[in-house]
Amino acid sequence: AQSVTQPDIHITVSEGASLELRCNYSYGATPYLFWYVQSPGQGLQLLLKYFSGDTLVQGIKGFEAEFKRSQSSFNLRKPSVHWSDAAEYFCAVGAGGNKLVFGAGTILRVKS
Amino acid sequence: EAQVTQNPRYLITVTGKKLTVTCSQNMNHEYMSWYRQDPGLGLRQIYYSMNVEVTDKGDVPEGYKVSRKEKRNFPLILESPSPNQTSLYFCASARLNEKLFFGSGTQLSVL
Numbered sequence: 001a002q003s004v005t006q007p008d009i010h011i012t013v014s015e016g017a018s019l020e021l022r023c024n025y026s027y028g029a030t031p032y033l034f035w036y037v038q039s040p041g042q043g044l045q046l047l048l049k050y051f052s053g054d055t056l057v058q059g060i061k062g063f064e065a066e067f068k069r070s071q072s073s074f075n076l077r078k079p080s081v082h083w084s085d086a087a088e089y090f091c092a093v094g095a096g097g098n099k100l101v102f103g104a105g106t107i108l109r110v111k112s
Numbered sequence: 113e114a115q116v117t118q119n120p121r122y123l124i125t126v127t128g129k130k131l132t133v134t135c136s137q138n139m140n141h142e143y144m145s146w147y148r149q150d151p152g153l154g155l156r157q158i159y160y161s162m163n164v165e166v167t168d169k170g171d172v173p174e175g176y177k178v179s180r181k182e183k184r185n186f187p188l189i190l191e192s193p194s195p196n197q198t199s200l201y202f203c204a205s206a207r208l209n210e211k212l213f214f215g216s217g218t219q220l221s222v223l
Binding site for chain 2: 004006009034042043044046049090092097098099100102103104105
């Protein structure tokens with residue numbers, strides 16, 4: 001069965017510092033991978049997705065993610081974090097059709 | 113504006129009192145789905161629908177019902193809510209095999 005692990009429940013970074021959020025997946029075939037962000041009291045917004053091709057994927061708000069098949073990972077990165085990036089981030093894997101299996105989420109705190 | 117609309121945004125109810133959370137989309141999407149979000153568990157799929165009159169169970173369907181009588185609407189029904197159904201609920205829609213669009217969520221508390 002498909003699964004997604006986000007090892008870090010909380011991460012705190014200073015404003016302007018770089019960010020990496022970890023995501024590991026379990027899936028038998030070539031995965032479709034996603035990162036979503038949820039701001040407090042808001043729905044989920046798609047940051048980026050990987051279907052095939054270039055393993056480095058660019059998304060919105062300056063985020064990028066790299067698909068590494070050998071490590072079953074799809075880590076999210078941003079070179080310089082802004083206070084407005086404080087939110088909860090979810091990694092997800094496509095599980096056939098439109099179904100997504102989500103990780104437990106990582107809460108990002110940004111300190112000034 | 114293309115959107116998925118859920119109502120209500122917040123709901124407090126008591127154990128056993130039937131309730132319905134509505135979901136409507138204006139994008140003519142075939143696929144609709146309900147997820148619940150709980151701390152430490154992420155989002156888990158409750159039910160989904162591939163088209164009108166076609167529904168199927170997700171990973172955590174117990175205690176929930178859905179219906180898909182019209183393409184745009186996909187209500188979530190709790191016939192006899194219990195406290196363990198206190199959660200944040202999201203509706204989503206999509207064209208088949210394309211990306212999901214999520215609603216803003218419904219925070220449900222069952223006392």
